[in-house]
Ligand SMILES: Cc1cc2nc3c(=O)[nH]c(=O)nc-3n(C[C@H](O)[C@H](O)[C@H](O)COP(=O)(O)OP(=O)(O)OC[C@H]3O[C@@H](n4cnc5c(N)ncnc54)[C@H](O)[C@@H]3O)c2cc1C
């Protein structure tokens with residue numbers, strides 16, 4: 282029975298992953314800031330077959346609360362085999378450009394809070410000598426673009442940070458997985474018109490679980506984004522800066 | 527940028543809702559909006575009963591969580607946006623099945639209640655509403671009521687088959703039924719002529735929990751295949767993955783020639799008299815092809831589903847089939863079934879004792895609508911009615927004639943709620 286901690290457990294992608302883990306009989310500990318949604322999800326996972334579904338309300342940007350949350354998770358589960366960090370927000374780039382405060386807040390939510398959590402989880406798993414740390418970054422972190430560079434910068438920081446952690450923990454039996462979804466049809470992107478490039482959260486969740494099971498380092502989900510981002514990353518800056526992306 | 531509009535299954539080109547609001551928390555209040563509201567389940571209704579052109583649609587699929595399951599009694603509590611497909615995926619492997627299921631599993635629990643949907647076991651089990659133990663109804667005034675056949679029984683009766691107009695169903699308790707495996711023992715029998723159908727069907731209803739007939743509506747003498755089924759204690763592998771019609775072709779793939787050829791071949795194909803199959807191809811043959819509705823092209827299609835009382839059933843059904851054959855229009859999807867005597871709980875429930883006929887028709891504009899008027903006359907004269915879940919065109923008078931408890935129902939309609947269908951049958955004439 283896998284012992285799984287999910288931070289940002291009310292995210293559509295995280296919930297889809299939790300359902301797939303529940304069907305396998307996993308024990309889960311769910312962390313998010315909306316208590317009512319958290320309770321509804323926990324009850325659902327029990328019906329679907331989860332051995333356990335503990336919950337804890339926490340705002341991820343409240344870094345002072347992280348240590349106690351992890352203690353509670355370890356106490357409830359008796360160790361952590363898999364941790365998935367999934368929380369995030371999609372900032373309004375124009376509003377960010379007009380507000381330093383908002384920009385820093387978004388960097389905090391999507392970048393710093395993740396770095397703080399990953400630091401503690403890495404240490405915990407290093408001490409355990411085992412574990413999988415999976416973090417949802419984004420294809421947006423691969424290159425800065427005018428339409429969402431605050432989000433992209435935060436995700437880019439996460440991606441780089443995880444590279445370093447992976448390098449550090451490679452010899453310690455700890456997996457560090459960077460998940461880079463493309464466009465996913467979730468509440469975060471409710472306002473966008475969906476086309477052929479869009480994936481469903483269930484599909485992305487399946488990809489995350491498969492990558493954890495196979496001890497991968499990095500996944501693009503769906504896989505075709507690896508190619509798209511390869512091209513995007515290689516467009517020369519003097520051309521790239523003139524594109525409206 | 528805006529999200530893609532929500533559509534109904536018939537793709538008849540209804541104007542979109544002005545706004546779509548997603549429901550994600552069952553405890554949350556309804557959104558405050560200027561115009562009218564209508565819950566939208568999974569859009570498997572054919573016409574405008576699940577649409578609210580110009581108003582707000584409440585997208586219910588976000589409420590898709592199970593709440594509790596009692597493995598002793600088989601009672602499942604879940605949110606209203608859960609798909610029947612989700613229930614089957616989780617509970618069939620544990621030995622439980624839906625007590626009633628329509629011909630597609632991609633419908634929500636809320637949608638199944640709001641249309642009091644029926645299945646191939648109506649003669650034995652009644653409709654979906656008869657198997658609902660309770661639900662919560664949330665109204666635009668903020669009130670929440672637990673409704674069951676005994677608590678708030680009047681609200682229960684108004685909301686079962688209530689077309690989403692009495693408020694939002696947030697969660698429900700369903701009674702699942704025990705099964706010993708995922709397989710169905712099917713008994714197929716060809717018939718020619720309606721007399722043979724009615725005789726064979728009477729036998730099938732004794733021998734089988736499920737019974738339904740496919741008919742070739744283009745043949746001069748009606749002919750078809752009656753498919754009886756029972757659960758059996760056997761496990762079969764699930765059928766291979768589903769196919770999908772990825773986009774709407776610029777024209778309809780269904781025409782008189784392709785249909786006649788198809789129906790003749792389908793009727794003539796070898797039908798093993800006895801066969802054991804996985805439950806999916808028996809209950810949901812069309813679910814194997816995602817978005818099959820797109821084959822009707824950009825003009826879309828209609829379904830016409832009627833029920834006529836037993837005394838008039840033989841004659842009225844014969845007249846309808848003759849009118850359809852004479853028109854040369856018609857479809858592959860033509861289904862004939864008898865409803866049983868178990869009373870429907872809803873004030874506007876469609877099922878009543880008698881014979882129901884359901885047919886898909888490509889949208890050929892005026893010619894198709896003229897055929898429907900001929901059929902309406904037959905159904906009305908027989909004392910029958912049409913199914914709002916399938917309807918996109920019935921005249922107001924036809925609706926009123928078919929649903930004698932309509933006046934009683936209207937007092938339960940939420941003042942903020944409306945639908946394209948409701949305005950069509952209540953406000954126009
Ligand atoms: C291939 C196919 C086969 C079918 N076979 C059958 C059959 O055998 N028998 C049968 O009876 N029907 C059948 N149907 C019709 C289908 O079962 C019904 O139209 C069903 O109600 C659709 O459910 P939905 O979740 O898609 O809801 P929608 O079509 O989106 O909505 C249906 C109605 O429910 C209301 N509603 C939805 N959610 C809620 C809620 N939470 N609270 C209150 N109201 C709500 C809507 O306002 C609307 O009035 C079939 C349809 C298809 C496409």
Ligand SMILES: NC(=O)c1ccc[n+]([C@@H]2O[C@H](COP(=O)([O-])OP(=O)(O)OC[C@H]3O[C@@H](n4cnc5c(N)ncnc54)[C@H](OP(=O)(O)O)[C@@H]3O)[C@@H](O)[C@H]2O)c1
Pocket residue numbers: 289290291292293294295313314315318339340341342367368369370390417418419420461462463464465466467468469470
């Ligand atoms: N959707 C996409 O196209 C896409 C693409 C690439 C990457 N991603 C990433 O995928 C992850 C999951 O997103 P999603 O698509 O599933 O969207 P989602 O359903 O909107 O989930 C985002 C979740 O993050 C939570 N959250 C936000 N700020 C938080 C905070 N300060 N503390 C705790 N929780 C917080 C939200 O909680 P509340 O419910 O309380 O608001 C919400 O549950 C995110 O990291 C996102 O950046 C998404």
